[in-house]
Amino acid sequence: MRELEYVRADDAASAVALVSGEPEARFLAGGTNLVDHLKLGITAPRLLVDVSRLPLDAVEEYDAPGGTGLRIGANVRNSDLAAHPAVRASWPAVSRALLAGASGQIRHQATTAGNLLQRTRCVYFQDATTPCNKREPGTGCSAVGGYARYNAVLGASPDCVTVHPSDLAVALTALDAQVVVLGVSGERRIPMTGLHRLPGDRPDLDTVLEHGDLITAVELPPSAAARRSTYQKARDRASYAFALVSVAAGLELDGDVVRDVRIAWGGVAHRPWRATRAEDALRGQQLTEEAVLAAAELELEGATTTDQNAYKVPMIRNTTALACTRLAAGEVSR
């Protein structure tokens, strides 16, 4: 069998040092995605640095401008985060996004940081016998002209048309979270809106992280829009399916006028898609279904589709309207 080295890191700094020093090293946390990749033969690291036992599993409040923020350790399991009272009260979109993803068993195993760094489920990426620029740069993109039902409608490139699979990342993007990253040169913070990349001509790079960078925490800043937030996911089956499209939305109203709104989309692009044009169009407007549909339409200018994924345009538009009008009506459950 193929031999690889497995090391349990003692602390975050040594984990970073270990991975940084070996180009073929990978962090292993919950393993729900990476272990699949090992079995599928689509990645073959020489060194696995297990960070799952590092004490990065606290959920702590911190003082933030405008109130109390929440710092979530990278190893907090998806199930625990979804059930956390503070998350449910002040960032409900995060809880809903988590519960909309995967299955109970996987949520028990998967970690916060791992969720953000999971890789695409594009069938060609996961099939080592087909060309894929993300898996093997320069080989071509099989999803162009192939199985295209899940393909991106925004921000795709000729080299890659896939979408990011995470639900959590969409909610975090909408609510202006940032990730705390430990690298060889110390700690830094990256806003969620800047963590994931569009594919361009380097679809092999999912994020702006450098090799050896370790996400140690996620910080959720407080906001009125976060308190009134939700996550709406459209999918083929009622559970255990990746999004066809999804919407994370947060709303702050002054009467029926939008004071603040946050919208991020999943299932439409290579990264969680913050719908800033739609947000700008809605701020100061009366919150009506028509206004949201029009705002979404604006955001979707420039969408590119094929026969197989053209449905995503009306679906994301409608789902955005559904999420926002429900928030306005005070209904957040389905």
Next chain:
Amino acid sequence: MTEQAAAPLQPRSMGTSTIRLDGRLKVSGAAPYAVEHPADAPPLHAWLVQSTVARGRVSALDAQQALAHPGVVSVLDHTNAPRLEDTSNGELAILQDARVGFRGQIVAVVLAETLETAREGAALVRVTYQAEEHAAELRVDNATYRPDSVNPDMDTDTDEGDVEAALAGADVVVDETYRTPYEHNSPMEPHALVATWDDAGEGTVLDLVDSTQGVHGVVSALAPMLGLEPGQVRVRAPHVGGGFGSKGEPHSHEMAAALAARTTGGRPVSLAVTRQQMFALTGYRTATISRFRLGARSDGTLLAIDHQVFEQTSAIREYAEQTASPTRMMYAAPDRRTSHRLAVLDVAVPSWMRAPGEMPGMFAHETAMDELAVACGVDPIVLRELNEPATDPETGKPFNNRRLLDCLHRGAQRFGWSGRPAGARASADGEWWVGTGVASATYPMMVQPGNSARVRSLDGGRYSVAIGAVDIGTGAWTVLTQIAADALDVDPAAIELEIGDSSLPAATVAGGSSGTSSWGGAIVAASQLFRNDHGDSPDPGVETTASAAEDPVAEEYALHSFGAVFAEARVHRYTGEVRVPRLLGVYSVGRVINPLTARSQFLGGLTMGLSAALFEESYRDARFGHIVTQDLATYHVATHADVTGVEAEWLDEEDYVATPMGSRGIGEIGIVGTSAAVANATYHATGLRVRELPLTADRFLP
């Protein structure tokens, strides 16, 4: 072989909800599945190397790196694998030459000391191909090949009267095309086996512990190809984790294990097909395109039925799904025609999947009937009443116990059909459009020839009853015990059943909903002859082996089971998502031998039909030639959350024309018509007629 006419059996244990005799073993993990069986020696593990071109030749296969890998024992390919005596079965005749017939075909087998080493060894085998142009896309215009017959041995085409003239004279014509996708059976236990080849002594040479729906079928397929007598091959399958048709006939992985075992000097070879490999190697349902034409009077009375089927087979082995077969017998119409045409493609070999023919065919037929009901302004149930045939439209024989209308009426009552809005898009609940739909179901009654059973008396009033049947999760262990108990007029606890072994008396496949009928008939015949020969107090050790004589009365009738499926569908106005909160099937299937296990069969069939209606699709990327949705994350089957209100019931009846137990088959009818009922409900909910499965959200968005 003694043949015995089986007399009708009076039910005592039959009809009672006996709990599964193997249930405790299974839920406690103690029931060994194929590769879990302890072997005499530590097995070598096999891993398959699959072609990465759809058509061509292996021009070079370099196994040096693999062989140099610690733990790898050998690599079999077409240059060094044992030769087969017969290569006419293009699916099973692997590793015999350099030809590649489809992407995913087995081109080498790596044997190693551990599973992980075998997998790594397979990754190290370097195969180069001389690729040729391939064809892997099914279209109407390339489905031009007319097979000699369709599965299992039915007429390819039928033509009665003058369909074109009748259509021209009809008040109402429905002329639409319906499509069903490629579907994969995906049983819980992947295909797997342990093979041992030992030709040192007399008797068994090749021993397989397999996951199969028919142990004798594996023997008869493999033995002649391997140059062995049937008696030299033994196949056992005591517990099988589902098959749904995909284990009905042996596939190439079984030959791979057998060939590999021949090279190891007697050491067993363990081979488990991965979930991904199953999408290429172990059978699937062909996609179908049905052009359906119904001509009717304005009141809905059918004048003409025309069903033209376009589907695919594999260039290396023919399989022609009998998609139009139910169209031939379902409804009355004087002028009727059916046909099947195949595209012969460079693809994996299609095979049986639960209700081959009936499942895709009845989706088309029952959706077309719904369209006709709408066109005529007739209630769908009334339409079916109007077109109920007096005799079998296909054979002219009288039906025995055709109770389709009873099923429809009982279902309508229980489901709450009356008061249903006649028009579409008439009901909403919040953000959901709500509708209901109905479809008929049917499945032919089949008893397979070639079954015999052995009854032997044991000490203490106990009996051994043996037949090479297989329980693939259906409840055969339990149901055959109940039948034997009633046939010998003893308590079920007095029966020691032996099944799942080809060294037992011959049995046919657990398929075609014919298992219980065929095996049970043999058990009844043998039991009755046993009592006749040995009396009620036999000496321990006496035995009788017999098969059931063919029943001439059954030949005089058209024997089919029937059912009615009702569905409620909700379609989300914003997202197009479809959910089915209620699904009901009512069936006429003769006597139900065990209500507990029968209910599981019906609910399972309905669930699989629901899953096919909403989710299931194997996407073939014709550029490559293989299915790219090749795992259960991308090939969606229904989850628990999707199956919230499925119910089944059956009419209280018995059918002694069909079998001495009074039963017919129940394994497949639950999937038949179900996807049409759901599709019809989505039409009623939304006013959008979707003629292609699966009914995914995108189809309901503008």
